[in-house]
Amino acid sequence: MASRISTILILFLVSTIAAAREDNAQSQLQVIYLVRHAEKLVNSNSQDKDPPLTDAGRERARHLAYVLGDAGIDRIYSSDYQRTRQTGEPLAKKLGLQIQSYDPRALEAFAQQLRQKNGRSLVVGHSNTTPQLVELLGGDGGAPIDEATEYDRLYTVILAGDSVTTLLQRFGPTAQDEARD
Template identity: 75%
Template sequence: MRLRIFGILFLLIAGSAWAATQEGRAGSQQQVIYLVRHAEKRVDAGVEDKDPPLTDTGDARAQHLAYVLGDIGIDHIYTSDYRRTRQTGEPLAKKLGLNMQPYDPRALPAFAQQLQQLGGRILVVGHSNTTPQLVELLGGDGGAPIDEASEYDRLYILIRDGDRVTTLLQRFGSSGRRPQD
């Protein structure tokens, strides 16, 4: 577990340091975008809730996200207008004194264009079906589809330097899944 946390922190710091060293370049538009799916949501058998809250495990994952991203200089936090995404971004927003800004997950191309106009470091909290799609719209590699039933720990880090995008994929928080070889 410590090795995993060290690896995540190393990549976050390395990505931030790389972006910081590039900021002095003339005409450079540095940007680092962190994208996650919302944390674990409550699923009650026999009850269909279109806007469920997070579970205790989800709350713990959201707290861990605030810990991991809390000291890297996040400038903006965007969430879809669902309780589970807002609750995932809330601990970081409170820690940093930022307001979360809503976006429409049904209008991803327009949102991607909006994000591309911003600079700085941005967190986007989305859904299993929208997060990889948004990564791709931003020029990154969305990878394999997110497993709707069990995958809540994917953390994309997109480092944008003008038209060049580097995609890093990390895991955060505790998961029951075994790391792949």
């Protein structure tokens, strides 16, 4: 519930920024939501480079679809891994969108591609690529993502002309919440 309220407040802020930037007829506004994939299956006996999501990860992906379901997403991008695609699938199904692949090894080119698209996009990436992509878009990537436990960051990067605003919120249960259960 708190996450839904936070999202509503962020959507209000985005709308306010958009209205303030409309000094020329159609302001070039892009809103890019970025997340790391949800919890992945970790098997100590395997070196699987492409693991699927765990049950908790699938639940987080459904929660992401709930949080962003009314955000006006036009496009969803994912690296070509099971865990990233599965994180974006519930939202893609809800919105009737196809998930488009991007190469996480070519982030500069992808950032340039994103800058050329108006509207709203979701990008599902990895612990090492998501903050880096935020920074390539001109935003603040913050502290490094904890590879072992942190799956709940939701960045919102708002590009309006030369202005870049970065918002960071959390969604779904945190590692501390799960430790209490």
